[in-house]
Amino acid sequence: MAKKKHEDTREHLLAVGESVLRGKGFTAVGLAEILATAEVPKGSFYHYFPSKEHFGCAVLERYFSLYQLQMQALEAEYDCGSERLMHYWQGWLMSQGACHSANQCMVVKLSAEVADLSEPMREVFKQGTSDVIDRLASWLDEPRCDGALSPDMDAQSIALMLYQMWLGASLLTKIRQDSSALDTAMQTTCHLLGVK
Template identity: 40%
Template sequence: MALLNAQNSVPTDNSASDIALSNTKAHLLTTGYKLIAQKGFTAVGIKQILDTAGIPKGSFYHYFASKEAFGEAIISHYFIQYKQRLDIIGSQNVSAQQKLYDYFQNWYDTQQNGCDHEKCLVVKLSAEVADMSEPMRKVLYAGYQQTITWLATQIKAGWADNSVPHLDNVAAESMAKRWYFAWLGASLIAKISQTDTPLAEVWQMTTTEMGR
C-alpha cells in the first residue's frame, strides 16, 4: 500500500478511488466478521451483511465470488491480525516463559463470561465449517499451524533460557500442539457448558507444565 506524504501529496482521482474501494472491502470484512462471530457462518446471509454494512449487492460480488470466498477472506484477515498480536508478545523483553504465560492468560481472560465478536470467531467456525467448506477449513488449519509454530518457538526459547521445564522425549512442537488443542477444546466445551471450568482446568495444566 502506497503511503502519502500529508504535506506534499494530494491523492489523485485514481488513488482516491482505490482508497474508497479498499475501505469498502475492509468495511465488508469488519461487518461480516462481527456478524459471523456472533451468530455463526450459516446463520448469516449475504443480504444481512449488506444491509448491516449499508453497501449495495454489486459491491459484494466485486470483491468476493461467493459467501464461501467471503468467509475464507474473513478468516485469513483474522489470522493476519492475530499474527501481529503474537509478534507483539514475542518482542517483549521478558523470559520465554512469561511470553507463553501472557499468551494463555489473554486467551483465558478473553474466553470467559460468554462469547462476542472479539473472542470467538475461530472457536465458533472450527466447529461449524470443517465439513462444510474445504477452502475455509484449509485457511483455519493454516492459522492454527501459525499459532502452534509460534508456541513451539517460545517453548524452545524457554528451554534455552531455562525458564520452561524441558520434559524428556517431548518435542517443542508436540508440547505446543497439546497446549493449543487443549485450549481450543476447552473453549468449545466452555461454550457448551456455559461455565468457565474447562478454561480453568487447562489454565492450571498449562501453567504447571510451563513451570509457574
C-alpha cells in the same frame, strides 16, 4: 483515491462480516444481513468477492493475520519465552471466559461448522492454526522456554497439545457457560511450564 476507497470498503465488509459471523455462525447468516449491517450495496460485495465462500475465506485470512499481529506484539513486549506464553494464555482465559460472541475465538466458533461444508475455508483454518502452533512452539523453544521444558520434551508437540487443550476448554466454556474448563487449562499449563 479510488484504490483507498476500494481497500476501505473491502476491509469494512470483512470487519463487519467477522462480527456478524462471530455472533451467528456462517451458514445461519445470509449475504443480505451482512450487507445491511455493513450498509454496502450487493453489487459492491460482488466487486470484492465472487461468492460467500470466498468472503468467508477472506474473513478467516484477515482474522489469522490480525491474530499473528497480536502474537508479534507479545514478542515485542516480553523477552522471556515463558512470560510471553503465560500472558498469551492469560489473554485467552480473559477473552474466552466471558462467553460473549464479540470476543469468541473464530476457530472455536466456526471450524466445526464449516470444515465439512467448505474445503477452501477448512484449508484456511488448517493453515492459520498451524501458524499459531508453530509460533507457540518457537516461544517454547527459546531457549527451551527459560528452562521450563525439560530437554526430552518436543516444543512442537507441547505447543500442539496446549493449543488443543485450550480450544477444547473454550468449547466446554460455551457449553457450560462458565470458565471452569479454562481455569483447569490454565492450572495444567502452569504445571507443565513450571510456573507458580
